[in-house]
Amino acid sequence: MRFKASIQNINTFTKLTASLNSLGPLAWVKLSDEQVCFTIIPEQGTQVWAVLSIDAIFETYTVQSAANNVINLEVPLTSLNRALKSALNATSAQIRLTKKDNQPLLALTIMTTSSSNSYAAFPTTGGNVNEDDLEQIPMDDGLRGNRETIITQEVPVRVLGPDTVAGLHEPQCREPDVHIILPPLMQLKSISDRFTKLALAGAKAGAGVGTSSRTRLEMAANMHGCLKMSIRTDAMSISSVWTDLNNPELDPSQVAGGEIGIAEHPSTRMKQLGSADGRSEEGWAIVRIDGRDWGKVMSVGRLGGRVIACFCHEHALILYVYLPSDNGEDESVLTV
Known part of the structure; x- marks a missing residue:
């Protein structure tokens, strides 16, 4: 299976995950060719069924799977929201489904541009790093101009099989008064x-x-x-x-x-x-x-x-x- 998208509305995406996180720690995220769905079904409290058009959040969007190009994920909202907050001032952001040590991950890769006027952010370990691994280092006069920094945030997720979510559906209710x-x-x-x-x-x-x-x-x-x-x-x-x-x-x-x-x-x-x-x-x-x-x-x-x-x-x-x-x-x- 494959999921990859560039985010065009990071502000809305961040507000959405923050709002959902206040209602429950985990979301069922359904990715398909037509739309993106976020669902929260807590043991107690309010249920949420969010149906989003793809272009409400994403610019480019690819999803592929053997199950009719549908991918179901269990996503921890606190971790996803924290990762998205780090991208609020990014010049570009991409999100993709990947795997590390057999653990499925949503990898959020953001690119930021820092001015050379005083300081720039350099990775201390090289390559793609977590935001916490960055330190502020004064720039040399010979490096005037803008410097691009790539940061990758990884959010562990769980892939849900079609049988797991088959019985989940939005509650039916009578016509409102x-x-x-x-x-x-x-x-x-x-x-x-x-x-x-x-x-x-x-x-x-x-x-x-x-x-x-x-x-x-x-x-x-x-x-x-x-x-x-x-x-x-x-x-x-x-x-x-x-x-x-x-x-x-x-x-x-x-x-x-x-x-x-x-x-x-x-x-x-x-x-x-x-x-x-x-x-x-x-x-x-x-x-x-x-x-x-x-x-x-x-x-x-x-x-x-x-x-x-x-x-x-x-x-x-x-x-x-x-x-x-x-x-x-x-x-x-x-x-x-």
Whole structure:
């Protein structure tokens, strides 16, 4: 099998792995001719299914295998993110699947250019080296100009056979009762973290009361552009409400039954209830989530792009995080 690619958007790739790493230490990475998929399925907590177009991250891209040109890898996200951070100021970066001492590796090779004004980075051991093996050495006046340095970071991975991943698939969920475009996720994270800290502080002050029941956030939305985040304990009840948000129109080509399917869709019925000022108690879809887990989910906000939240009342909350692309089209999406 063979995988080799040049990275054209190192910043997005680094933010992606940092966001995923906050949700789980290991990712199943599926490389194919059509797309790149990152999946996190923790024993507890939020699942992530990220489908990226190849050109969202890579410039040149080659993948070959006996399994229909599909390669499945188990990748430690902390190590991959640390390697990518070292390439943020690189002039070029390539990543490839290789092997050393029978251990599969993702080798990230980056090229940096240093100015001769004062110092340049020279490898102390020669050849391709890890970033930690570099030292700063003053340049001689006779070496004026730019000097290129090649650094290789190696990330141990595990190759997964087709049978290992055959049973893994994105969970199926019923049609949502409410779909709404969320405010900036980092804004939501700031408020939810504050709510969670207040709840934990209240739980510690209460004798004999466990903290697990005190960190449940209630998220609610309606089809009139309203979103509500609240938390209730024996000692307090606080909430924040957003209005004038956007409920995106459904695409008949994406809904079973077309126009008839939209007319019978749960969100259409919910739109007949409630009000735009958020004061009505009708028409709200509500889910309850762990505050600390929600704070981790909100870290995907560093990727930018719009986020559509789908509320299945008293059942599930699904986020679709669309990565911004150069051509303005939503081609890559994280499903959380």
